[in-house]
Amino acid sequence: MTFRLITDGRPHPLLSKPSFGAYLFVYFTGNSRNEEAIRFAISMDGYHFKVLNKNKAVINSSAISETGGVRDPHIQRGADGKTFYMVAADMVSAKGWNSNRGLVMLKSTDLIHWSSATVNFQKQYAGQDSLLRVWASQTVYDSTVGKYMVYFSLKYGKDPDKLYYAYANPDFTKLEGKPKQLFYSPDNAACIDGDILAKDGKYYLLFKTEDRLPGIKIAVSDRLAGRYTLQSPTNVQQTSSPVEGPGTFKLNNGKGYILMYDMYASGVCQFTRTTDIKNFKTVDNEVEMDFHPRHGIIMPITKSEAGRLIKKWMTPDDIVQTVKAEGLKENNIKLDTVLNTLYLPFKPGTDLRRVHLKFMQLPDVTISPETAIDFTHGPVNIRVAIASGKTATYKVISLEDHNPVLEGYYADPEILYAEKTSKFYIYPTSDGFPDWGSTYFKVFSSPDLVNWQDHGTILDLTKDVNWAKRNAWAPCILERKINGAYKYFYYFCAAQKIGVAVADDPLGPFVDSGKPLIDQPPPEVKGGQQIDPDIFTDPQSGKSYLYWGNGYMAGAELNNDMISLKPGTTVMLTPDSTFREGSYVFYRKGKYYFMWSEDDTRSENYRVRYGVALSPLGKIKVPAQNVVIAKDPAKGIYGTGHNSVLQLPGKDEWYLVYHRFNYPKGIKMGASAGWYREVCIDKLEFDGDGSIRQVVPTHNGVRMVHIKK
Template sequence: MTVHNSQYSGYLLVHFIGEQLEGEQVYFSYSEDGLHWKDLNASLPVLRSELGEKGVRDPFIVRSPKEDKFYLIATDLRIANGKGWDTAVNAGSRDIIVWESADLVHWSSSWAVTLGVPGAGCVWAPEAIYDEAADEFLVFWASATQEPQEIERKQKIYSARTRDFRSFTAPEKYIERDNHIIDTTIIAHNGTYYRYSKDETTKNIRVEKGTSLEKDSFTNLSAPALEELLGVEGPQIFKLNDREEWCLIVDRFAEGKGYLPLLTSDLESGEFRVLPEGSFNLGKTKKRHGGVLPITAEECSRLLAVFGDGHQVLPGQFADPDLVKFGDCYYLYPTTDGFTGWSGTQFHAFSSADMRIWKDEGVILDLATEDVPWAVGSAWAPAIAIKNGKYYYYFCGKMESGECAIGVAVAETPAGPFRAQPQPLITMEQMKRLGIAMGQTIDPSVFTQDDGTAYMLFGNAHPAIVQLGEDMVSVIEDTMKNLAGLHDFREAVTVLRRGGQYHFTWSCDDTGSEDYHVNYGTAEHLYGPVTYRYPVLVKNKEKDMLGTAHHSILQEPGTDKYWIAYHRFVTPLTRFTQGKGYHREVCIDPLTFGEDGLMQQVKL
């Protein structure tokens, strides 16, 4: 299961949170940039140890390069049991606790392995690194031992080797210094291994480098910023997925503040810069000594589905989602977000068997290429429809004139490849010619009557509707009208039919505003007028769900069950202090109707 760095999309942090009742168990947190973290599993433990001390600290996770599995190892220690630190150091467990998983969400029962040498007072902070030359894992940890020539116990680093985390070679001393040493972590880069350890006497981090993992291979590497940073422990270092930069996090145990990130662009230099407060966010719980694992988009999606907040479904920055179901498969067609001024050019499609775990089907259309002859960029707000076995993908793009237009592309399958029509379908010039009030020709949605007649709803500042031609790539211009009654309309109008009424929803305010929301109204006729009812999707500030709008609604075929897909500002909210309107993430929630036949407000 070797995964190259370019394939990684996020990070999993496994950690504990402190000495409170449930604090010494395994917690999960998720990040897309390595600096801003979301607590998973509602800030509750994902894994609990019922073995040994019935608690764990210092969890570490490693990917097996040849097996489709992950191993998570941890210290068998629970200070909350009241035995105290003296017992933990001198008469603690000599075991580590191990779990394994094939997918990061389903975990085996834990097992204990005795690694400490006879007489060791503890086995702390176990970690592992794969040794390619030996085709096995080097596992290393700290133990307080006393040898015949020593007058007291001293913390040293020991190691053993394994291929399955069940059978290990005999432990041997790996690092010994004049001072006590604990909390070692290792990273490899370009044939060199960099080793970071806590000097337990001076309470800072020391660095070494070596050409192999052998204990005699390492020499000291000067790292002034780390040597000057006192009262820290639990170093973890990982490469950032999107650039040649590494992040080292250290646990500020002396101040009780949890992890602090430092960055370097050159491991060999030993130069790190401390990030200022406000430039990172470790989430709601205090993050204590743990391990970071870079993960793929599929792994991110799986973690969000099982341990996420119950709203976000796609990892990464996407917006304006169109949610549909073709056959037994669900599809999401969003705007690719994260570009200043909404300047992205590519559209992706995502598929799912259960609407929980989503697969990125890749780029299905790129406005920066010859795929779309009339467009130069600004790929926004797509919608899709099926007719006669073909898939019609409607999308927004900017023309060379700078005006927005709506185009259409056709494919034989929901994931493409799509071939765009050479000219746009809806333009501002057309609006002027037909006398249709319009701010921008954007945000298409498609509604199909029971008789198969398809209509497009669209617009900014003023909503409009038009019947699509039988070929689905043309419009019948004399059916184009503005819609009346959509209170506070801004953009993104959709409609569905239920109980003899047409149910309209539309987005209000500005996409860059935290108050961006969805209004709701009903009509007896498809062309209105619409009777405004009330907002149906609004922010929940307590849950950091802001800017919740630009949506689509899916009715499960053959049922009275509905889902609403929408976007919100990227969380944690501190990740982007500006431009939140083009830093958004996709969510899905149930949508229900009351006994009065009206749509009920979505519960966030």
């Protein structure tokens, strides 16, 4: 007889010990009705995850719940090693956070077919009239009683949320006995989202406190059902952003445990690694997934179980899009499912003579050829086969597109040519966070507008700014030589206010002034936001001006200190009803050009318009034909907006730097496309009378340019 440790950490007699070689991620995705459903993803190493069923629900929420929705799913392998148990909140958030009264219990022997039952606490138990909600249930096997313990948080009336538990019946269809309190908070703080991990004979209860010091804490006990005492009053999450939903799992390679949690305000899960359940190190740079999960859990599974899931919920199309290669722009891979053609865009300078295409290594999947590919002779064919019988052959075509110019999701690009270094710099908004939740700014440099280097974070609101900690948006920058030394004035948005930081180098370090430069709208403005600064120095007078506003355009002269506005100079400049945001000003041949973005950045019709004035704060005249750049559906380019402009030093040669929806996926993302944007550069040209020719957005982008000093 062999023994195996089940999640409560105690040995149970088993006929065999499964050999784990993969992981199953169980999660939901958001607060809309179709997002409140159970979804699956798999990984072979615990760090790189691929969605199953194209990120659609694997179980119909309406068929298993009373409310029509489920949230916060948890999965557990049974004590017999082959049965699986799931629990989830029976809840639709649109009905209110105090609307749910129960949970869903599910059972399966193959991870595909599930039986289910609902537990409504007000129906099952007496005296539950004041119950407001039942949140974030989980289950664990208790070997001392031979039953599955289900634990969850309950909130009654004005009392805080508290963690309770009860045992499931043998069929796992209902709870037995009245719920008992699992953890007693020493300061009576609200406690939710419990997760129990067993290690070395101890039980670690990770949970979130909702008030006092909100965050994830750990309590420890010698017994599964308690009594638990706090390991420390401090939080263990490795971020200052709001978090919830801690979930732990043991790595199959024996190298510790992963604690992940939902950074719900940022739209990502953060992964941390630990060996002692006390000290946690972030490993976000090792994690990759093609979806955005909310509160969920990861469970080790066998390769055969992974193969079964792949056969059921993956297709050759899913697998071929996991391709990776040196120099490949992974965010811009395009699969034409009609022509079975895969387009692979490579970075400039990539050697296409020997390209090693690497695909996610999955059980019961074969991909050929496995040798290096020479793309210099044209397209090649690749065959993908799944043991279920699903096969497909794809024509693979290599491309060298210069757009997007930055690797990753970025928006609102500000471009600078620095005299100090003779290099180009882009200062963007860091994108990829739902609801524009970034908290930091990065910078990229290039010698030629084509090859760009990521220099990392230059300003982190959570560490470097004391007056705002959220919504790091739309920066701009000015280089100025003062007393023989270069200074860099960096204007940025934080929590819908505008601040300024200063550095001696284009790469920083930037030091915040300590307070917002602009935190209120002009007196005549009702509504709108104080965002999207633009800095402009008039070559005619040497004076510098700041422009800003969402819903309105305002401008003002800056004082010589560059960190304060000159009193009495603020004027309203809103050109017409098309103005939304993203002001940008430059000077050419006696004219002051004002650009702005129209519509919403989440709209495919987001675009740039312009007007002209005779002075930096003068009345803007709007030409009849004033579109600078707009979508090009034939090319799959949408949402072209929020730009800056570059003039090559000493030349009448101009470039438009802007963002667009991610290509090719953005147009299918709905409103989410507005925070998965990418930075592009195209030529900006003028007619003889100074009017701007409409820019045609391209994938090719621009050729290399070199500045001779």
